[in-house]
Amino acid sequence: MDLKEKREKFIRDAKSNIILDAARKVFAEKGFHQTRLEEIATEAGFSKASLYNYYSDKFEIFMSLANREFDLLLEKLRVLFKPQEHLLENFENLFRVVLSFFGEHFAFVVTTMNFRAMCENMQVEIEKDHILLLNEFKNKFNKINKMQLMIIENARLKNEIKIDLDDETVSVYITSLIRGIIFEWKIRGGMGDIEKEINNLLLFLKSALVCL
Amino acid sequence: MDLKEKREKFIRDAKSNIILDAARKVFAEKGFHQTRLEEIATEAGFSKASLYNYYSDKFEIFMSLANREFDLLLEKLRVLFKPQEHLLENFENLFRVVLSFFGEHFAFVVTTMNFRAMCENMQVEIEKDHILLLNEFKNKFNKINKMQLMIIENARLKNEIKIDLDDETVSVYITSLIRGIIFEWKIRGGMGDIEKEINNLLLFLKSALVCL
């Protein structure tokens, strides 16, 4: 029985993920409110009603997706930071991971980011079950910032950063630059050349942060 | 009679603007699709049906608002550029205008920006009457970029910019930084200290662009 249960759980998880894969695609194209469950279901090869066997509602699908995606991203980022490396080296790796991630799997991020802003005004309306998911997501979102902060602080200690701006601000700026690139991609309807974007970003950052 | 007509037009315009003011508030909070006409109407002190005396549909309300806001912004930006001034001087003025504008009048900008991305995938579905409004808006949106480009190119000619990045990219980065600040404000639920933001931005840009 234990084996059977495991197998069943395995299958269930697999199907859950198929749904999230479908959801990512649709949410990325249309955003949260424009996305219809019907579309996700079709994309996933399920019927609309079946989605409810895996997630309790649209919001949970969205948040589960967001959490899953950020987990993946965080995992990649976690192994990437190398204290002994130079700031720009670390950011080059971070940019590569983040841009390829957002580009390939996550045009959805723009939606998410707007959604995140939206959520701040929504807490009252959200049911209790959802607050947990929401907070989980916020924590992950913040971890990315912390990852950047870690890189920055580490570089500051090693005197690699000359600019007289507090680390928080620098981190926000870097986040903004990344988001701006994703945004441009979204408008153009497709990813650009990642390596070129990385080079440009590094050039800009090097000038801004390092060479003073 | 001419006087009477003028007065009537004046009143009509005033009411149109009251509606747009209400629309701005609601769109800023909820975004386009989540916004209900009922809310705009109530906020404006009208009945829902009355909105249709001034605008032909929801889309037109949104685009009229976007165009009105961008007109105001463009007007402020137009008089601000001074070729003889230094790059940072020009950007300081631009930041002040844009940030105060977006802060006070235009939390709505995030919505707009997403909407703009959305529109790229929509052109087929939009009715002919609306395409005009949409293009009008796009033109205005692009003008802001051109304004920035003008500042940058002017500075480049005067050798104020050292960084080896093409002007377009620099302009996108600056836009991203501004948008990032607005975005943070939105999440925090209110504007931050504009002068401090400007100082930080200028510090960052000075380092990035000027001192190499």
Add this chain to the structure above:
Amino acid sequence: MDLKEKREKFIRDAKSNIILDAARKVFAEKGFHQTRLEEIATEAGFSKASLYNYYSDKFEIFMSLANREFDLLLEKLRVLFKPQEHLLENFENLFRVVLSFFGEHFAFVVTTMNFRAMCENMQVEIEKDHILLLNEFKNKFNKINKMQLMIIENARLKNEIKIDLDDETVSVYITSLIRGIIFEWKIRGGMGDIEKEINNLLLFLKSALVCL
């Protein structure tokens, strides 16, 4: 004052009729429910609100129009019947009047006829003020039948009719034939050749009623 009152009444009547002229055009094209007051007003050169200075509501416009038109028709029919003439002569005149009338002024009749059928199921819902108008119309509608019956009975007395069908039925059939022609015109989008229609009708009737 009396003169002034008369002049005012004259003007008022003229304007009322302008509205009805406009109403006839629109009702003829769209039918009762599809017609919007706005269209009638525009067609008449008034604002929508002004219509209410002349008629209390849409229904009254429609019924007033129907009554006015039928009055005109009845007037023309009244002077047309000549007892000493042969059945076919009388019907030739009737056809000419009715067809030209319906064609020129009254494609609206199809609408009316459907409306009449509709009214039978409506009496409960109609307000008291309107029942008078409705009955007035019904009376006029019936008068046309009586006019036809008169012709038929007269012909029967003079032994011009051979067919063994009661006069009522014959009258209904003739009405149906006329209505059928109007109906075809409506579908084709315009009147046909009246004289040819009359000839065909007379040929048919002659054969049906007279020559047995």
Add this chain to the structure above:
Amino acid sequence: MDLKEKREKFIRDAKSNIILDAARKVFAEKGFHQTRLEEIATEAGFSKASLYNYYSDKFEIFMSLANREFDLLLEKLRVLFKPQEHLLENFENLFRVVLSFFGEHFAFVVTTMNFRAMCENMQVEIEKDHILLLNEFKNKFNKINKMQLMIIENARLKNEIKIDLDDETVSVYITSLIRGIIFEWKIRGGMGDIEKEINNLLLFLKSALVCL
């Protein structure tokens, strides 16, 4: 599984037809534009939204109904024509079928006929998906005329028709007479005596067409 699918399709078709039955009742009473989906739904024992599981919109309900009804009618008419029989025999059968059909199942026909006229002015506004349904209906509508024409032409060949009117016109007249009877029924609120109507019609036609 094939069995299950068949059963499901059977049920689905049955429900579709229940909706059309309800629609027929309401459309017959109120006409197309005056009919509210809510009423059809209630009459059919569904919620308004459920109708959309079977038909994509109001127009499709109407046209599906019209097509279904005309299919039934055409089927009955198809087997009825017997070339060797006399004109009056054939028309007697046709009248019986048509009158009983329109009486029992099809008070709705008057609405349809007006709708048909309406459609001629509408083609531009109708969406592409609907044009197919509309044309399907028109074809069926025309087939009835052709059925009558077939009877007439057959009789003409056998010299059973004396009257010097082209067959088209005769067909239109017969259609008009039938429609006139339905129309009277509609006004009276119920069917009359079919056999008596048929006798009268045959008597009239015999006199008009045959005995010259």
Add this chain to the structure above:
DNA sequence: CATGAATGAGGGTTCATTCAT
């Protein structure tokens, strides 16, 4: 009287969610 503006009362349609099988 004329009219621009306001609005209540819907009407068709959509969609997340529930239910029965």
Add this chain to the structure above:
DNA sequence: CATGAATGAACCCTCATTCAT
């Protein structure tokens, strides 16, 4: 678990009618 079907709750938009000027 899967799903076709059912539905309540909105939402956008329309229009006859009213009102203030």
